Amino acid sequence: MARVIVVTSGKGGVGKTTVTAGLGRALAKKGKRIVLMDADLGLNNLDVVMDAESRVVYDILDVVENRCRPRQALVEDLVAPGLFIMPGASYDDGDKISGQNLRAIVNALSQSFDYIFIDCPAGIEVGFHRAVSAADEALVVTTPHVSALRDADKVVAIIKSYKIKASLVVNRARGDMILGQEQLSCNDISELLQIAPIGVLPEDDSINTYNCFLTDEKGKTDGDRAIDMLAENILLGTDKLFDVTKKYRGFFGGLKRSLKKIV
Numbered sequence: 001m002a003r004v005i006v007v008t009s010g011k012g013g014v015g016k017t018t019v020t021a022g023l024g025r026a027l028a029k030k031g032k033r034i035v036l037m038d039a040d041l042g043l044n045n046l047d048v049v050m051d052a053e054s055r056v057v058y059d060i061l062d063v064v065e066n067r068c069r070p071r072q073a074l075v076e077d078l079v080a081p082g083l084f085i086m087p088g089a090s091y092d093d094g095d096k097i098s099g100q101n102l103r104a105i106v107n108a109l110s111q112s113f114d115y116i117f118i119d120c121p122a123g124i125e126v127g128f129h130r131a132v133s134a135a136d137e138a139l140v141v142t143t144p145h146v147s148a149l150r151d152a153d154k155v156v157a158i159i160k161s162y163k164i165k166a167s168l169v170v171n172r173a174r175g176d177m178i179l180g181q182e183q184l185s186c187n188d189i190s191e192l193l194q195i196a197p198i199g200v201l202p203e204d205d206s207i208n209t210y211n212c213f214l215t216d217e218k219g220k221t222d223g224d225r226a227i228d229m230l231a232e233n234i235l236l237g238t239d240k241l242f243d244v245t246k247k248y249r250g251f252f253g254g255l256k257r258s259l260k261k262i263v
């Protein structure tokens with residue numbers, strides 16, 4: 001039976017799809033069989049992020065309307081064997097796809113996979129409820145910015161009413177700013193939102209191109225390491241967090257901080 005985890009946030013653009021895609025590859029590298037389900041109907045872009053757009057034949061609406069079986073709609077990742085994408089529909093007609101529909105697809109796939117991640121749309125409207133109601137666990141992604149935190153706070157409260165386990169992922173954390181007390185740390189955010197942290201990802205362009213299959217240990221960036229740690233926490237039930245401040249501590253770290261301020 002697959003673990004079914006919705007990746008949600010409230011605020012748009014904080015990194016839900018990025019986290020979903022990165023986790024898919026990181027866990028596939030560990031030999032797990034994964035489905036990434038794009039539940040951001042209308043603004044679906046997981047297929048684009050995963051470079052699968054040109055290979056999409058059926059989408060989630062085709063499954064719901066019985067034009068194909070769930071397995072037929074899955075598109076396998078070119079990089080990571082065992083990682084599949086369930087493409088979202090390119091328009092959202094709220095009535096056509098319900099939470100029960102998503103749950104039925106999840107149930108049909110559950111036996112053949114270890115993890116199903118559901119990429120949730122922004123907001124707390126129908127699309128959010130549809131995605132959350134199909135999941136057993138949630139990752140609440142936020143950035144340290146005030147507007148994202150406020151939305152995450154609302155989302156945490158709503159998710160509590162679903163009685164599913166929720167964990168916090170802080171994205172785009174800046175170690176230099178945390179040390180300069182210009183940004184809240186993951187622990188501060190966790191206390192504020194009253195939700196246990198499971199991952200911290202740094203502000204790092206490499207996160208957008210995370211590809212653990214092409215990167216050996218030496219070539220890894222901080223972004224790669226942070227996603228790997230998050231994947232391991234999900235897999236093992238641990239809570240080791242990537243230290244975004246490490247490279248800004250000590251003499252050379254202080255120098256890096258000063259340089260970052262000037263640049």
Ligand SMILES: Nc1ncnc2c1ncn2[C@@H]1O[C@H](COP(=O)(O)OP(=O)(O)OP(=O)(O)O)[C@@H](O)[C@H]1O
Nearest residue numbers: 012013014015016017018122172202203204207208
């Ligand atoms: N840690 C990071 N460092 C640098 N850029 C990032 C990071 N995380 C995400 N981004 C960038 O931020 C943008 C938004 O990310 P993404 O699409 O994953 O957010 P989202 O929450 O899925 O958005 P939406 O609500 O629109 O679905 C993308 O351009 C992505 O590449």
Ligand SMILES: [Mg+2]
Nearest residue numbers: 016017040119
């Ligand atoms: Mg998205």
